[in-house]
Amino acid sequence: MYSHTLTPRLEKIAALINNSQVAADIGTDHAYLPIALISRGKAKHVIASDINPGPLERARSNVSKYNMNEQISLRLGSGLSAIAAGECADTLVIAGMGGLNIMQMLKEGEETVKKAETVIVQPMTKIPELRQYLYDSGFSGIREYLVKESEKLYVIIAFETQKTENKPLSELEKLLGRSLINTQPEHFAEYKELFIKRLKASIDGLRLSTDSQKLSETEKLLSEAEKI
Numbered sequence: 001m002y003s004h005t006l007t008p009r010l011e012k013i014a015a016l017i018n019n020s021q022v023a024a025d026i027g028t029d030h031a032y033l034p035i036a037l038i039s040r041g042k043a044k045h046v047i048a049s050d051i052n053p054g055p056l057e058r059a060r061s062n063v064s065k066y067n068m069n070e071q072i073s074l075r076l077g078s079g080l081s082a083i084a085a086g087e088c089a090d091t092l093v094i095a096g097m098g099g100l101n102i103m104q105m106l107k108e109g110e111e112t113v114k115k116a117e118t119v120i121v122q123p124m125t126k127i128p129e130l131r132q133y134l135y136d137s138g139f140s141g142i143r144e145y146l147v148k149e150s151e152k153l154y155v156i157i158a159f160e161t162q163k164t165e166n167k168p169l170s171e172l173e174k175l176l177g178r179s180l181i182n183t184q185p186e187h188f189a190e191y192k193e194l195f196i197k198r199l200k201a202s203i204d205g206l207r208l209s210t211d212s213q214k215l216s217e218t219e220k221l222l223s224e225a226e227k228i
Contacts, residue, residue, distance in 0.1 A: 031059035049082030080109025099126030
């Protein structure tokens, strides 16, 4: 029986997946998430890929340890290219990577994304840019969650691949997250306070510069954020 405890981030991602016929974990590392999905009956089959041979060998060892070689397919490859053209994964997970890297994967793997129903991403950097891309691209049902791990807050974004026409993001929604502002999930108060703290630090710096327009825009953002 699988007994490994998932990190809070992976635990939240696992909680968002149910009744998947084929899930794909891109950048699987130790394959902890795929093993948990199979063990908990959340997915019937998982494609687990990594760009580096070392992590994939660790994943192979773990998969074998729990006798899941039939349910978990291990692949060496970059991004969504690890999923063959004739395959269809209904759930895609790309976690622990930079936001721009995730964007690039989604663009380059457009055909694979189209075949999926749900995509779950956990960006480490460039979150506003990734948000903007997802809304501009017309992905639907965009929802965000906050997870606290080792005293740090992380954003997890889930969305459906069926396209829609999204209302343009305001600057505050881009930076803080439309979904987070609307739902204010667990840890949102702390997330907002950290955002406000960064804005105040920017304002202090801008007051020493000659960029009066940027100062005015940042002060406006601060005022809006404090009203939430």
